Amino acid sequence: MRWLILAAFLGALAACAQTSRQMRAHTYPQSFDYITRDDVHDSMLQLALRVQRLDALLRAEPPTQDETRRSEAVSLLADMEARTQQLSRGGSISNHSEFSARLSHFASDLRAAREAVQSEPANYFLAGAVVGSCTYCHR
Numbered sequence: 001m002r003w004l005i006l007a008a009f010l011g012a013l014a015a016c017a018q019t020s021r022q023m024r025a026h027t028y029p030q031s032f033d034y035i036t037r038d039d040v041h042d043s044m045l046q047l048a049l050r051v052q053r054l055d056a057l058l059r060a061e062p063p064t065q066d067e068t069r070r071s072e073a074v075s076l077l078a079d080m081e082a083r084t085q086q087l088s089r090g091g092s093i094s095n096h097s098e099f100s101a102r103l104s105h106f107a108s109d110l111r112a113a114r115e116a117v118q119s120e121p122a123n124y125f126l127a128g129a130v131v132g133s134c135t136y137c138h139r
């Protein structure tokens, strides 16, 4: 499941225009204007890049030094959280209650994952599962 999603996103990065037609998110608000639509696409590509980096970081063999790994994971998650919050502040988007509800679920998963990585001892379980939260909006 996880790998299917990730593969779809990597495909999207390689062949963005074509793939985005195939992976229409089912919550796409119909009345988005074009500027907002561009913002969503840009943020999504940035999210996809970061989730992929996070995955590579957590799978690194041999594991990246503990503190390096921890601080990179924290900054990737914090960055994703900030982008998600920025998206939900976008004027017309906040009127679409279903979309913003899913965005805020996603943002809380990112926050929970970041807090788990920052706790003592660091716990990476939620960070590794973050890609699953993309399914709030993607099949």
Ligand code: HEC
Pocket: 009, 012, 013, 016, 017, 019, 020, 023, 024, 025, 027, 028, 029, 040, 041, 042, 044, 045, 047, 048, 049, 051, 099, 102, 103, 106, 130, 131, 133, 134, 135, 136, 137, 138
């Ligand atoms: C709150 C809902 C939501 C969440 C959560 C979400 N997405 Fe999206 N995503 C969308 C919407 C809406 C689109 C635009 C779909 C369209 O245009 O048909 C999209 C499009 C995309 C695209 C295509 C972008 C493009 O420019 O073609 C990618 C890649 C993507 N998302 C990756 C992700 C990844 C990776 C995650 C999880 C880290 C994620 N999304 C989480 C709503 C979401």
